[in-house]
Amino acid sequence: MRIESKLCHLTDNKAVVQVNGWLNEKNLGSALAEGLTVEDAEDKAISRLNKRINGLLNSETNNQLIHEDKITTPLKVELPKSESINNNNFVKEPVDWSNELTEIDSEIQRLQWSRNDEITFLENNMGYKSRNKITNYSDIIKYLSLLKNIDNQNQSKVLERNITTLIDESDKILRDLSWDNLQGREYLKKEFNVSTRKELNEKQLVSFVEKLKSIRNQYLTD
Numbered sequence: 001m002r003i004e005s006k007l008c009h010l011t012d013n014k015a016v017v018q019v020n021g022w023l024n025e026k027n028l029g030s031a032l033a034e035g036l037t038v039e040d041a042e043d044k045a046i047s048r049l050n051k052r053i054n055g056l057l058n059s060e061t062n063n064q065l066i067h068e069d070k071i072t073t074p075l076k077v078e079l080p081k082s083e084s085i086n087n088n089n090f091v092k093e094p095v096d097w098s099n100e101l102t103e104i105d106s107e108i109q110r111l112q113w114s115r116n117d118e119i120t121f122l123e124n125n126m127g128y129k130s131r132n133k134i135t136n137y138s139d140i141i142k143y144l145s146l147l148k149n150i151d152n153q154n155q156s157k158v159l160e161r162n163i164t165t166l167i168d169e170s171d172k173i174l175r176d177l178s179w180d181n182l183q184g185r186e187y188l189k190k191e192f193n194v195s196t197r198k199e200l201n202e203k204q205l206v207s208f209v210e211k212l213k214s215i216r217n218q219y220l221t222d
Contacts, residue, residue: 001028003049005042008032009132016132017041021049028053029096032135093137100140104131107147116201121146166205167197173212177219 002022009016015038021028031049035041108118122128125146126139134140174184188194191211192204200208 001053003046005045007038009034009130010038015041016135017045019045019049021053027096027098030098032097034133034135097137097140100137100144104140104144104147107144107150111147111150114201116203120201120203162202163205166202166209170197170205170209170212173209173216176216177212 004020004022006018006020007015008018013036014034015036016032016034017038018030018032019042020030029049029052031045031052033041033044033048035044111117113121118131119129122131122143126134126143128134128139131143134143179187185195188197188200188208192200192208194200197205197208
């Protein structure tokens with residue numbers, strides 16, 4: 001089996017690695033894992049992938065044995081007891097997550113989100129600062145479900161309305177401070193490394209307004 005590794009995320013104390021297993025030209029599946037180092041995360045991901053592949057092979061073997069047994073053994077049907085009914089909320093983790101990850105990419109494209117838009121949504125709704133930090137399959141499914149439930153047109157209108165309100169509010173504070181366009185641009189460059197407010201996302205605009213309020217409050221108390 002050929003293993004291909006991809007570094008998804010890296011900080012001083014955490015790494016997330018995705019591995020794919022190949023047999024000739026056949027993809028056997030993929031797995032994500034995190035660790036303190038890249039090597040540690042890669043080893044965990046490979047171990048997880050091997051378990052999935054072994055589990056799949058064992059399942060296929062069992063299915064084959066069951067099929068052969070059906071030829072000679074009469075089928076016995078038992079109605080499930082009420083306490084043994086499966087929980088509908090249980091999500092069985094598949095061997096390969098590629099379909100789900102592809103669907104997430106498609107939803108992001110449908111919503112026409114930038115990387116910052118996605119990060120803001122993840123932080124507000126799931127507590128993640130990046131999609132690459134999601135290593136739990138149930139969270140992948142939850143994230144995909146949240147994205148599918150978003151009405152792009154309404155979401156865009158709400159976002160546009162919020163941004164317009166924030167820009168109007170910042171205009172008022174800038175007038176209170178008697179700042180001209182040059183002073184405003186210099187402050188944007190210093191704090192956010194951009195030249196205009198149009199380059200800020202909603203979260204950054206909120207931060208910009210809060211910083212201006214703080215300056216105004218300090219100005220009024222001096």
